[in-house]
Amino acid sequence: MARKAAIVGGGVIGGGWTARFLLNGWDVGVFDPDPQAERKISEVLANARAALPALSDVPMPPEGKLTFHGTIGEAVEGAEYVQESVSERIELKHRVYAQLQQANPGVLIGSSTSGFKATDLQQGSPAPENIIVAHPFNPVYLLPLSEISGSEKNTEATVQKTVQIMKDIGMFPLVIRHEIDAFIGNRFLEAVWREALWMLKDGIATTEEIDEAIRMGFGLRWGQMGLFETYRIAGGEAGMKHFMAQFGPALKWPWTKLMDVPEFNDELVELVSSQSDAQSGMYSIRELERIRDQNLVGFLRSLKDRNWGAGKVLREHDEARAAAFHAEMQKGIDTGPKAAPLVMAQMQVLPGWIDYNGHMTESRYYFANSETVDNFLRLIGAGMDYVAAGQSFYSAETHIRHLGEAKLGDRIRGELQIISADEKRFRSFVRIMKDDECVATIEQVCLHVDMKAGKSSRAAPEVWAKLQAIAEAHASLPLPEGAGRAVGQKR
Amino acid sequence: MARKAAIVGGGVIGGGWTARFLLNGWDVGVFDPDPQAERKISEVLANARAALPALSDVPMPPEGKLTFHGTIGEAVEGAEYVQESVSERIELKHRVYAQLQQANPGVLIGSSTSGFKATDLQQGSPAPENIIVAHPFNPVYLLPLSEISGSEKNTEATVQKTVQIMKDIGMFPLVIRHEIDAFIGNRFLEAVWREALWMLKDGIATTEEIDEAIRMGFGLRWGQMGLFETYRIAGGEAGMKHFMAQFGPALKWPWTKLMDVPEFNDELVELVSSQSDAQSGMYSIRELERIRDQNLVGFLRSLKDRNWGAGKVLREHDEARAAAFHAEMQKGIDTGPKAAPLVMAQMQVLPGWIDYNGHMTESRYYFANSETVDNFLRLIGAGMDYVAAGQSFYSAETHIRHLGEAKLGDRIRGELQIISADEKRFRSFVRIMKDDECVATIEQVCLHVDMKAGKSSRAAPEVWAKLQAIAEAHASLPLPEGAGRAVGQKR
Numbered sequence: 001m002a003r004k005a006a007i008v009g010g011g012v013i014g015g016g017w018t019a020r021f022l023l024n025g026w027d028v029g030v031f032d033p034d035p036q037a038e039r040k041i042s043e044v045l046a047n048a049r050a051a052l053p054a055l056s057d058v059p060m061p062p063e064g065k066l067t068f069h070g071t072i073g074e075a076v077e078g079a080e081y082v083q084e085s086v087s088e089r090i091e092l093k094h095r096v097y098a099q100l101q102q103a104n105p106g107v108l109i110g111s112s113t114s115g116f117k118a119t120d121l122q123q124g125s126p127a128p129e130n131i132i133v134a135h136p137f138n139p140v141y142l143l144p145l146s147e148i149s150g151s152e153k154n155t156e157a158t159v160q161k162t163v164q165i166m167k168d169i170g171m172f173p174l175v176i177r178h179e180i181d182a183f184i185g186n187r188f189l190e191a192v193w194r195e196a197l198w199m200l201k202d203g204i205a206t207t208e209e210i211d212e213a214i215r216m217g218f219g220l221r222w223g224q225m226g227l228f229e230t231y232r233i234a235g236g237e238a239g240m241k242h243f244m245a246q247f248g249p250a251l252k253w254p255w256t257k258l259m260d261v262p263e264f265n266d267e268l269v270e271l272v273s274s275q276s277d278a279q280s281g282m283y284s285i286r287e288l289e290r291i292r293d294q295n296l297v298g299f300l301r302s303l304k305d306r307n308w309g310a311g312k313v314l315r316e317h318d319e320a321r322a323a324a325f326h327a328e329m330q331k332g333i334d335t336g337p338k339a340a341p342l343v344m345a346q347m348q349v350l351p352g353w354i355d356y357n358g359h360m361t362e363s364r365y366y367f368a369n370s371e372t373v374d375n376f377l378r379l380i381g382a383g384m385d386y387v388a389a390g391q392s393f394y395s396a397e398t399h400i401r402h403l404g405e406a407k408l409g410d411r412i413r414g415e416l417q418i419i420s421a422d423e424k425r426f427r428s429f430v431r432i433m434k435d436d437e438c439v440a441t442i443e444q445v446c447l448h449v450d451m452k453a454g455k456s457s458r459a460a461p462e463v464w465a466k467l468q469a470i471a472e473a474h475a476s477l478p479l480p481e482g483a484g485r486a487v488g489q490k491r
Numbered sequence: 492m493a494r495k496a497a498i499v500g501g502g503v504i505g506g507g508w509t510a511r512f513l514l515n516g517w518d519v520g521v522f523d524p525d526p527q528a529e530r531k532i533s534e535v536l537a538n539a540r541a542a543l544p545a546l547s548d549v550p551m552p553p554e555g556k557l558t559f560h561g562t563i564g565e566a567v568e569g570a571e572y573v574q575e576s577v578s579e580r581i582e583l584k585h586r587v588y589a590q591l592q593q594a595n596p597g598v599l600i601g602s603s604t605s606g607f608k609a610t611d612l613q614q615g616s617p618a619p620e621n622i623i624v625a626h627p628f629n630p631v632y633l634l635p636l637s638e639i640s641g642s643e644k645n646t647e648a649t650v651q652k653t654v655q656i657m658k659d660i661g662m663f664p665l666v667i668r669h670e671i672d673a674f675i676g677n678r679f680l681e682a683v684w685r686e687a688l689w690m691l692k693d694g695i696a697t698t699e700e701i702d703e704a705i706r707m708g709f710g711l712r713w714g715q716m717g718l719f720e721t722y723r724i725a726g727g728e729a730g731m732k733h734f735m736a737q738f739g740p741a742l743k744w745p746w747t748k749l750m751d752v753p754e755f756n757d758e759l760v761e762l763v764s765s766q767s768d769a770q771s772g773m774y775s776i777r778e779l780e781r782i783r784d785q786n787l788v789g790f791l792r793s794l795k796d797r798n799w800g801a802g803k804v805l806r807e808h809d810e811a812r813a814a815a816f817h818a819e820m821q822k823g824i825d826t827g828p829k830a831a832p833l834v835m836a837q838m839q840v841l842p843g844w845i846d847y848n849g850h851m852t853e854s855r856y857y858f859a860n861s862e863t864v865d866n867f868l869r870l871i872g873a874g875m876d877y878v879a880a881g882q883s884f885y886s887a888e889t890h891i892r893h894l895g896e897a898k899l900g901d902r903i904r905g906e907l908q909i910i911s912a913d914e915k916r917f918r919s920f921v922r923i924m925k926d927d928e929c930v931a932t933i934e935q936v937c938l939h940v941d942m943k944a945g946k947s948s949r950a951a952p953e954v955w956a957k958l959q960a961i962a963e964a965h966a967s968l969p970l971p972e973g974a975g976r977a978v979g980q981k982r
Contacts, residue, residue, distance in 0.1 A: 011727075012725070012727060137708040137709060137712075138724075138725055143707065143708050143711060143712070144707045144708075145703075145704065145707035145708035147704070172703065172707045174700060174703055174704055174707070176695070176696065176700075177694070177695065177696065177700075178693075178694065178695050180695050183704075184690065184695070184696055184700065184701060184704040185704045185705075185708050185709060187686050187690070188683050188686055188687070188704075188705065188709070189709060191682040191683055191685070191686045192679050192682055192683060192718060193718070194682070195678050195679055195682045196679070196718055196719070199675065199678070202669075203668070203669065204667070204668065204669050204671055204675070205667065205668065205675055207719035207720075208719075209665060209667075209668075209675065210675060210717065210718060210719060211716065211717025211718060211719050211720050212636075212663065212665055212717065213636065213638070213665055213674075213675040213676045213679075213717075214676075214679065214713050214717040214718055215713060215714055215715055215716060215717045215800045215801060216634065216635045216636035216663045216665070216800070216801050216804070217628040217634050217635075217636035217676050218628060218676060218679070218680060218713075219710070219713030219714040219715075219717060220634060220714040220787055220790055220791070220801065221628075221634070221783070221787070222705050222706060222709075222710030222713055222714065223706055223710040223711040223713065223714035223790060224706055224710075224783065224786035224787070224790065225702065225706060225779075225783060225786070226701065226702025226703065226704075226705035226706045226710060227683060227684070227687055227701060227702060227705055228687070228698035228699075228701060228702050228763070228766075228767050228770065228771075229698075229702050229767075229770065229771050229779065230783075232767050232771055232776070232779065233629075233776060233779050233780055233783060234503070234629055235776075236502075236503060236776060240763060240764040240767040240768070241760055241764045244759075244760045244763060244764065245760070268735075269732055269735045269736070272719070272731060272735055273731035273732045273735065275719075276719050276720075276723050276731040277731070279719065279720065280719075280720050280723055285723070285724055285726075285727060288716075288720065288723065288724050289724055291797070291799060292712070292715065292716060292721075292724060294797055295715035295716070295793070295794065295797060295799060295800075296711055296712070296715070298790070298792075298793025298794065298796060298797065299711055299714060299715065299789070299790050299793060300711070301789075301793065302786070302789025302790060302792065302793050303786065303789065305789060306782070306785055306786060306789065308782065308786060309706045309707070309786075310706060310707050310711065313707070361858075361861065362857060362861050362886050362889070363854050363855070363857035363858035363860075363861050364854070365857075366853060366854035366856075366857040366891075367852075367854035369854075370852065370853050370854050394893065395853050395893055396892070396893055397890065397891060397892045397893065397976070397978050397979075398853070398889075398890070398891040398893075398978065399888065399889070399890045399891075399977065399978045400857075400888060400889040400890075400891075401887070401888045402885065402886055402887055402888065402889075420979075427978065427979050443978045443979075444978065445978055445979050484977050484978070484979070484980075485888070485977055486890065486975050486976055486977040486980070487888050487889065487890045487918070487934045487935065487936055487975070488888075488911075488918050488934075488936050488975070489975075489977070
């Protein structure tokens with residue numbers, strides 16, 4: 001049975017949490033008295049569905065069930081976790097917790113607050129140990145950070161349970177060791193925000209110039225290493241101490257106006273918003289969201305390729321889910337393979353996959369085939385471990401037919417049929433399907449290789465046994481139309 | 492003749508500038524009295540060579556000539572631009588400028604200073620108008636930002652000349668409208684640095700936790716949108732004013748310790764450096780540099796795919812260089828095509844192209860073919876404009892043979908031979924070459940398509956004329972070994 005989370009407060013943040021839980025297979029019960037809540041959440045969810053699955057190399061679990069409720073009590077029924085994202089008013093939060101804890105005593109409550117400490121949130125609660133801060137960053141369905149901040153009333157077990165739930169939905173829980181206002185992330189955001197407001201007010205730079213200064217320079221560094229690791233490099237071979245010695249004195253220089261706070265008045269608001277309109281007004285907020293999401297997907301995918309930073313979190317999350325997925329597939333094989341092509345991969349056409357025509361670019365069909373074949377190799381026991389031990393299947397040649405078109409956002413799947421196999425090679429025929437339409441076929445011969453010897457060899461007996469069983473089951477399938485074709489051959 | 496820049500001061504920053512100019516085809520004369528300068532610059536250059544070309548989709552120009560000189564006078568001879576990156580001591584900078592201006596009166600001098608204003612730098616100079624700030628961010632060969640800051644003594648022409656030189660080497664010049672200490676970028680870095688030091692000192696978080704808080708959250712946002720555009724989205728449909736109203740009051744909250752500066756003493760230095768060792772000490776600085784560069788290449792490439800932010804800068808730089816490259820290729824065609832395969836693409840195996848075996852992943856051979864064919868289409872007049880006007884060549888089927896292996900960093904090229912062509916289709920045979928080794932062949936049939944009608948059609952007469960001329964020239968070439976093969980066919 002699916003696990004269940006309750007979401008109280010369904011704005012941009014609550015909606016983001018809803019999407020993250022749902023797409024990770026949890027059921028979600030939402031409570032928000034705003035009559036617009038359902039519409040707002042469905043919009044966030046649409047964005048999330050177009051972006052989050054693009055980070056996964058393992059088919060997503062079936063989406064959980066989303067329900068909206070008229071009372072907090074109904075929403076929290078059967079939930080093991082609540083994410084509270086209501087307005088930053090402490091008395092409102094206290095009221096919400098009282099109702100949650102009455103309806104579902106013992107439920108764990110994480111708060112999205114960026115203004116209150118756990119100690120503040122826990123006041124007046126009969127079970128303060130079950131209330132903790134889990135502070136995310138927008139968009140919640142893409143950015144992994146969740147700052148976990150408890151008080152001395154939270155047990156280690158509660159903290160660890162929260163950490164585990166965050167990991168289960170693919171987040172990076174950062175446990176903050178001492179209770180402080182604004183946790184860690186927002187302290188930096190606040191510092192930069194103040195400095196930026198001064199620059200605007202003093203007419204030094206516009207909102208656009210400030211954004212360019214960030215995203216053309218240090219912003220790119222921070223997305224993958226942060227502050228200290230970046231500076232460690234700047235120190236060069238002499239290291240961090242050298243960097244400190246070099247730049248330490250700047251602390252005393254008059255570089256910043258941070259010692260003072262600009263007056264927050266209508267004039268300042270007008271200045272910022274009119275400049276922001278000039279900079280970004282040509283895009284609607286929805287468009288900006290989609291642009292942002294696609295950029296973030298690009299960053300996160302490239303970090304995932306490198307197994308670094310946030311990309312490492314994605315890989316670990318995949319690995320946890322891959323085990324379950326492959327166990328499921330394995331069951332099907334162990335009970336005897338069927339005479340039907342194997343659905344070995346499910347993918348979505350990503351922003352980086354399309355060409356200037358707006359279609360999935362040709363080489364991505366080959367990529368889709370590789371994903372399909374790689375999953376098949378894992379299935380027959382010739383995955384990463386097998387490669388690490390020095391054996392592998394290498395593709396020798398490949399024939400691709402382009403029969404249709406896939407477009408941005410389309411969901412496609414790879415279905416694999418074994419045409420022939422022996423102990424040293426197999427010939428596969430993969431159909432890339434978009435719903436019932438076959439958009440491409442890929443026929444391929446893969447050779448088994450002893451990587452150390454650098455030559456063709458026999459597969460390990462247990463791998464061959466699985467391959468053979470599937471090949472025998474598939475032998476009764478008709479030879480696919482187009483198999484055995486050469487390029488340019490008449491039909 | 493190549494343009495020439497002089498580099499005075501050859502540390503990490505000077506070395507980064509050297510690399511950027513050289514790889515963009517400029518000759519570079521370096522002056523640095525440090526006996527280690529040549530070694531240091533060659534190390535930065537090695538990093539740059541492994542990363543910067545990976546951002547380009549147009550073959551890089553031939554590298555400029557790098558020379559080291561014993562005097563400033565020799566280094567600046569024949570240079571149209573000087574980048575000064577010596578230590579932050581004003582009397583040293585003044586001395587350097589005096590020698591530069593004596594040896595090459597009228598030469599434009601940009602300073603990498605982060606501490607001095609143009610007014611400070613210009614003092615005592617006979618030609619203050621030729622001295623300006625051009626402040627870069629490390630690594631200079633990858634990050635596009637160059638903050639251009641002049642004083643009232645600089646003419647608009649000088650500012651524009653600096654801007655143009657920065658664009659010529661692929662940077663994003665940001666002209667700062669008023670002279671301020673630390674320009675824009677470093678003001679933010681300083682604000683964050685102060686807040687970070689407080690957190691460390693107060694034991695709230697370690698260097699590693701702070702880095703995670705940045706790179707798992709807002710750091711990812713900042714690399715592509717910056718501060719204000721991100722907050723514009725956070726304001727939702729109600730926009731920037733709503734965001735300001737919501738978060739403005741936080742300016743008065745006690746979230747930050749920025750009103751005060753932590754004391755800079757040995758204890759603080761020790762705290763930071765020991766935590767940094769624990770966090771990153773398992774990597775050498777060189778390793779961290781390579782990891783950083785590969786991450787940045789990933790970010791920048793994904794922004795380039797989306798034509799957004801720093802990726803837009805890359806595209807514009809490519810376009811400027813593509814025009815020259817294609818004009819050169821065109822000359823070869825206009826003077827009558829030769830009976831030899833066309834070298835249509837030069838590429839480098841990028842970090843994102845390799846599989847778990849460490850080899851160039853299969854689908855990237857198809858990608859390399861697509862790059863080759865796309866450049867060919869541009870050559871015969873069927874490029875982006877042709878597609879925009881509603882006509883295109885679509886690939887119908889493709890046969891790939893994997894004959895060898897390319898590894899990370901290998902330079903490969905795509906050589907194209909036309910096997911047959913008529914007005915409605917052509918059959919191409921591409922060899923992917925690594926030096927003299929053919930690592931893959933790709934045979935393909937492309938059909939000419941009227942995109943509106945959605946069906947096969949005749950190519951425009953001027954396109955067909957070029958295609959036909961090349962096809963006729965190639966008709967005398969022998970049919971390549973492997974052409975016409977089907978998958979699994981016996982040799």
